Amino acid sequence: MTTTSGNNSARPGVSVIGLGEMGSALAAAFLDGGHPTTVWNRTPEKADALVAKGARRAESVRDAVAASGLVVVSVKGNAAARDILELAGDALSGQAVVNLTDGTSAEIREVAEWATGQGVGYLHGQIMTIAPGVGQPETVVFYGGSDTVYDRHRSTLGLLGGRGTLVSADAGVPSLYGMAVHGTMWGTLNGFLHAAALLTDEGIEVKHFLEQAGASISALSGIFPMIAGEVDSGEFATPFGALEHHLPSVEDLVKESRARGIDDEFPNYTLGLVAKAVADGHANDSYARLVEHFRKR
Known part of the structure; x- marks a missing residue:
């Protein structure tokens, strides 16, 4: 029929x-x-x-x-x-x-x-x-x-x-676009859920946190164009927000997580990336420098 x-x-x-x-x-x-x-x-x-x-x-x-x-x-x-x-x-x-x-x-x-x-x-x-x-x-x-x-x-x-x-x-490019969106999404979600575990361990409601910190979190996507420009140009030197200034904050996040019994694998991975880049002489470069870690070839 x-x-x-x-x-x-x-x-x-x-x-x-x-x-x-x-x-x-x-x-x-x-x-x-x-x-x-x-x-x-x-x-x-x-x-x-x-x-x-x-x-x-x-x-x-x-x-x-x-x-x-x-x-x-x-x-x-x-x-x-x-x-x-x-x-x-x-x-x-x-x-x-x-x-x-x-x-x-x-x-x-x-x-x-x-x-x-x-x-x-x-x-x-x-x-x-x-x-x-x-x-x-x-x-x-x-x-x-x-x-x-x-x-x-x-x-x-x-x-x-x-x-x-x-x-x-090129018919293959749309899948790469999709994977790039999903990879960004999963990284963001994992970071947020780690933060949620940290907050709730202290008894802080995640919704209350967002009421106070939502603007800061929303602003994060605003730096993507700057990162994109640095990655595309291969120029990573920056007068502010350099990797050496990220390092203490990531170390603190790992310590806090461990002290509370929160899984520290996610922040510890970030700590390893930042610490290696600093040790390799990139202390004054921006966070975008870490793209080189993911470029295995």
Whole structure:
């Protein structure tokens, strides 16, 4: 059984392959935006709710790919994405594919190279939200790959997030952008949770702390442009806030943590980075100098 909505024929069709939590949210966004939407999943029953909303259920990957001018893929792993797309055979040639599957930059570039060799206009997208955030005005999506595909389908892709941007002609770059955001997020969250453990050990409510210190914490992101400039230029000397001035404060945090029985692994790691940089002659450099620790090559 196939079903199509009756009021969206003026908008270009979209096919969504993969109907997990994210894929279902993507398909729903296209449907809500008035686009004829074809869906396919290995487990056909996962399409039932979308078909009830007006989506067309494809009987095969080939059917899904051939049904629309834009094919969106959201599955578990890029090896699976390629395996599924291969099932479309020559129906892929000339199609526009946007792969929103997570993976490393190397994995994504491998799929992009293969897809391009099949005559596909290819984009990779890194969507920076969980499923409920799909379609929100502030949702960020990084795209990399064919500018022709991006320009042609920008309006349709805008339904997935209001802050979509083509960041590179290289399909692997969006995943690096996403990892950079996540790495910053996890580092920040781990630091905050360590702070929360320290505060609550003293009986201080974390919410009360934020009422007093929120402005200082919010201001931290304001130094990222300065750090970015130093990293990009490779110039780290600074007249203020040098590493030698960070060292005593980090030492105090480690001592306080140990004295209270709070896990000191996180601040102690930072102490090791700062102490080594100072010992290596970088006492008067900014914190950005520590980027060299992470550059193993």
